[in-house]
Amino acid sequence: MNLQLLAQINSFLAALVLLSAFAMLSQRKINGLVTLFAWQGLFLSINTAVVGYVAAKHHLYISSLLTLSIKVILLPYILHVLVVRLKIKKEMETIVNIPTMMMIGIALVLFSYKLTAPVREMSTLITRSTLAVALATVMIGLLMMITRKHAVTQIIGFLAMENGLFFAATSATYGMPLVVELGVALDVLIAAFIFGIFFFQISTTFDSLSVKQMESLREDN
Amino acid sequence: MTLLILIITPLAASLILAFIGNRRFAPEINIFCSMLTFTAGIALALDVYRNGQIITGEKFFFVDAFSVYLTVLTSFVSMTTAVFSLRYMQREREHGRVGRRRMRFYHAMFQLFIFAMLLCLLANNIGVLWIAMELATLSTVLLVSLYRTPNAIEAAWKYFILCGVGISQALFGTVLLYFAAEKIIGEGGEALLWTNLIEVSGRLEPTILSLAFVFLVVGYGTKVGLVPLHNWLPDAHSEGPTPISAVLSGLLLNVALYALVRFKVLVDGSTHTHYAGNIMMGFGIVSMLVASFSILRQRDIKRMFSYSSIEHMGIATFAFGLGGSIATFGALLHMLMHSLTKSSIFFTVGHTCQMHQTQEIAKIKGLFKGDPFVGWTLMFGSMAIAGMPPFGIFTSEFLILTAAIKDVPMLVPFILIGLVAAFAGLLRKVQYMVTGDVPSYSKSIQAARAPVILHMSLVLILAFYIPNFLNKWFQTAVELLK
Amino acid sequence: MISPIELSTFSVVAFIIPILFVILIGNNRRLLICISFSVSALACLINVVSGIMAVAFGKTEHVILPIGLPSLPFHLRLDPLSGFFLFVIGLLSFFVSIYSIGYVSGLAGDKPIKRLIVFYNIFIAAMIMVCLADDALIFLVAWEVMAAASYFLVMFEDGRSENRRAAYLYMVMAHIGAVLILLSFGVMAGFSTGFEGYTFDAMREANLPLKWATVAFLLSFFGFSAKAGVIPMHVWLPEAHPVAPSNVSALMSGVMLKTAIYGIIRITFDIIKVFPWWWGAMALAFGLVSAVMGVLFALMQHDLKKLLAYHSVENIGIILIGIGLSMIFTSFHLPIMAALALIAGLYHTMNHAMFKGLLFMGAGAVINATHERNMDEMGGLIHLMPWTSSFFLVGCISISALPPFNGFVSEWLTFQAFLLSPSMPIPLMKLLIPLGAALLALTGALAAACFVKVYGVIFLGNWRGHNHPVVTEAAWSMRIGMMLTALTCLCLGILPTIIIDLMDSISERLVHAKLSSSSGIYGWMWLTPIDPERASYSGPLVFIGIIAVCAITYFMLHVKPGKVTRVPVWDCGFQKLTPKMQYTAVSFAMPFRRIFGFLFDIKEQVWMSPQQGHCAFPVKTNYYLRVRDRFWGWIYRPIIDIVVLMSRKAGMLQHGRIHMYLIYSFVTIIFLLALL
């Protein structure tokens, strides 16, 4: 296959990642969120594999496999189990209403496009244009954490940010060195276990998983 | 070799304690391992002192003057904390705040935390540095929520989320840095090695690096506790068990600042401006102002001292940002003095809280009469932390301030206000706690004196006499960083 | 032959011995007090000796201690100026230490004596180190240790809330002052490179541009005046001195304030050296305001120690007047006049140390005996405490600047300095400065009035109080301490010439002129500054003359024994004369309240309780008076309010909502990226 096509595939997948990010932003149902997160992971791992093929970097295959196993299979499974176990109610209310979030999201995309301009100029990689998308994904993940009131959604936002970062690494530099990739993956795993424990602690201490109740530590004015 | 021992010991210890951490002699094991770590640290220090900086393990590890003194400090404070936590946690168990299984967890995580911090300090690879930093966060998150009270869980959750987000920003910054570096050094692991980066820092692309520094400063700054990224810090410090508060504000903040300073050197090296320095100065001033004014109206003793940690990190950040030989020297000294003093204060605070069964300042009274040792150490510790001689923090603040009025006179009034406000706030609360009559509900406890005395005397001695090796390290570090 | 500076350094070490005693024989109270305070007294005596040597030889010696920062070891230096202050500190501390033996034993048993002894010694040692310091670091270390030690001494009775409040206020003010001083050192060190810049020698070398010199001077001036209690930085002083143990207040008011004067002189005359005249004018203005306001505030008090504290404000003002004049003269290159003014200031420094120490010791004795600080509850103690009363009288006369005692000499010298103002090139100053002299005269007269009140109300008349404690004469060691101080006051008043000739070495170094070279043709009996034609005062002759005439008249009238009939007080036929009808401190000060009332925030109420029978005879009349310092409301209240507001605002950042926290970091990123 020629590079042209691969580049197009790459940017197409990038578009899908961003799309899934937006979808998550607008998704109300928690199961839907988990599914979308899985999809995002899937696109990401395919993309990584493609880039690995393009750049002939074999460690990228490994990281793509890692992504597949952790972010597509493991984490969604854990989340799903938790959702079932803790009987989390399906509907998630958001702080800001959906259309506004969309607007903000688009603004973020433009912003990150502007930001990554110097990188694009410098870079010679075929993936360089997708860096903007990666940064946008990170930002949208952060936005999601900000606007959702629920612990699980915040975690998903967090993981979406991780996805974005991973994507950024791939697109900007054909991925970090393997040791770093592994380390990051390990951290994500530990994080996953920790928030697993957390969900139980929270739901046992407070009656629900809503972050709303956790505002007691404050300077009482 | 010593280096490997230094790294492996805490890791192995955490593994062992993960299984036998609930036994009767577990704390002793904990102490023993920390002592082993400390001796290894000393050995490493001597090694560095003799033959300068070390690069081993296929350039994986890198030790220079800056990191070695922090390494020794880390291992030392972790050792004294382990000693302190022996009796402290025992009493916590007697009060039924923690169960046996959680003791196991506590010991394991404690050692893991030490391991993570040492890895941060010794890693040559900035990617590994990031990983270790994340590990340090993760290992302490569940320690903060050890008591499982609603507040503890809330604090831990905030700690987890905020630091997680912050650290992800840092990763993005690292990616950008890697991107800029690989242009010059070439692909693969080489481009992430600090030793290579510092050599080529002049040739790195300035725009990318300044872009990267934004994410790095927000990322690591969150862990340093710079305002307005600090909100997790008071909660985590006040709700966790006291030994953890001690190591968090005594060591973790230092390590995060260490990372930040490393990157600052890189960025300013490439931009040839004072860009990173200015940002750090700004963060420093804001942090110390906000923190000082927050101290004034604290009702919780541990919260108050965690705010003072924010203040001091602000001062140190400001000083590093200021640059110049005297300011940098002062900043290095300040990191050392602060972590010694602050951890000893937290030990004392732990005793105080256990005596009065509360962290509320309003309920703590008459320490001079009740337990002179605790009272006076708390008084002197607070005076030291507030920058009164004859304690070391005064010396470092003296250097920083005088350097500041030389270079940035316009900023000095803000520092002045901050320092005085912090002093007034601390003194007010502490004076209230130490004076007066002993309340009925306060019961006397057997305080762990050794760590406190050790720390305070170190702070006192180092104010008047800085041993030669330390001085040599500081000077080389100054050359490296200024 | 051991050199003075070695002596002093040794003495500083010697102050550790009493602290060791506390550890060793802490349980034996009496023994501990006796031994430890006598050791401190000896250590102080060493400094008296070394001080005299330093001033007399006029040599300057350096010592570099092996401790401190690696590239900045502690530099010590003893020159005549610091020698003079060592002498003053040592002498008063010597007297006070003797006094303390009795005083501290007289304190109630539950008081934390050990704490007192430990910090007492640290305090004195720190003051000595301040005078010896020759680089910024050790100076500030000693300065702050001094502040901290005195803080703990003020907090001696930490059970009482007023002690805590006073100590807190004092410590905060002291710390603000210290930081200001630190910054001024920073400015001066900024003009030479590296760590060596922090030594005073380097600062002397570095010739600052005027702008920076001014900054440094202003910083240090206000820093030091916060410690000296110059108005409006005086608020801590009348709070802290009353609540401290009296031997401590004697030291704080007598010598600790003087270290601030030392600092001002050191920085202006020794380190900066060249300055415009308006610096001096500023010092002069602050001095005058402090002097007048201080004495007026004092007049309004009826708490004995508070009154004395306000008098410290006044006297610091007088000292500043001398120094300010000297600065003005120096800036106009009039060395001999500068020398006169400087000596006047320094001499008053020493005098104030002595008589204020004496007065506080006396106050301590009285308060120990009566357990009462409110003068309006006292009276007639002269019959019960003859020794204390006579020593206290000496103090009163000295502080009221009456010949032939020492206070008068220094004020006389200051007046002489004022009279030299016409030789200044600036017309306006020529006109204004003599008005300052008028203010000084007013101060003197008011001080006299105030101490007539003090002595009259405490020692004369009859006991006014409700409770009648058994009042006994002070312990012997207290009496000795006070007697020595009183004698010193008299000697300083009668034989000023000798001491002033000694002090030439100081003025020679600082303003390059001697006084004795101008005077001295009359010899030790006549004090003739500048020129015997201008002015002359002979303490001995006045003293001897007055005493002689008294004696002669006495004997002439008692050639045949004069009969003295003792009768009850003539009550004008009104039968019910009670002690309550005596004038009290409040009523004595009434005319002054009427005249100078506009300066204070006065709240005065009189109300008659329900009357029965004839309306002219109310059953009971209540009188309420509250005199407040206006400065608190003018300056400090607003500042405190602002700080509280700021802290509330800072607290609002921590509102507990994690979303907002995330937004913070988000916004921070956006902001920083926008900065790019």
Added chain:
Amino acid sequence: MKLLHLIFIEILQVLIVIFAAPAFVGWVDMLKCWSQGRTSAGVMQQYRNIAKLFVKDVVMANNASWIFRFTPYLVFSTGVMVASVIPIISTNLFLAPSADIIVLIGIFATARFFIALASLDIGTAFGGMGASREMMIASLTEPAMLMAIFTVSLTGGSTSLLHIVRAFTSGVVVVRPSIMFASIAFALVVIAEAGRVPVDNPSTHLELTMVHEAMILEYSGRHLALIEWGAMIKFFLFVTLGIACFLPWGIAATDDLVSIVISVFLMVVKLIVAGSVLVLIETGMAKMRLFRLTEFLGAAFLMSTLGLIFFFILE
């Protein structure tokens, strides 16, 4: 020989002062009586009073302390001390350098200090009232007096009386505005210091008005005599001080007998004049309320300050 001579002059002057003071006061009283159309008791009346008091016994309150007994002697001796310093009949007094004007004021202040203490000693309301008022008046007079003296000593270039007198007498006689104003101020101050109408009324015992009398109310016998005498000496000295400062011409510069006699004669003339001037003022004005005194003394202060300002502006 020379020394003997000096000592002789010194003693002579002191004696003159001591014994002339009552006469001067008597003269003033006499003038006053005449001006008020009363028959006077003559110049010698004050001598009779003093003599009478000396022979009387001392009656003292039970709680009078040593201060009460010591004060009269001190008051008297300060008067004598000052008398030996002010150049009245001659300018070569060997004791004169031992005290300049400021010291003189100081010495008088000492005397006042002790009187005030003594008046508080018994613990009656009168005493306290007197002391409080006296000290208040003193604190207001002192600045005015000092400013007046400043003007003089700036003109004379010295604060020691000898040199002021020499400076004036040696120079040609000029009318200086500064000196004029200063002298007026000084006159007002003398009235206040000596406790004459309108500041104080020596011949009243009405508690609302009395100041000096209230202080010495408890005294009797020789003590009272000494105090009264001391007060007279003080009054006399203040007048002579004024003379020495403002019209010193004629005070003997050489110590031959002739010039001394002349100067004594001149002094007597000056005193007579000064006394009558004072009487004019006293009879012209009524006793002031206590808190009006601020205005009176304020005027004195203003005068002296004007004098000072004129010294700098016009000369």
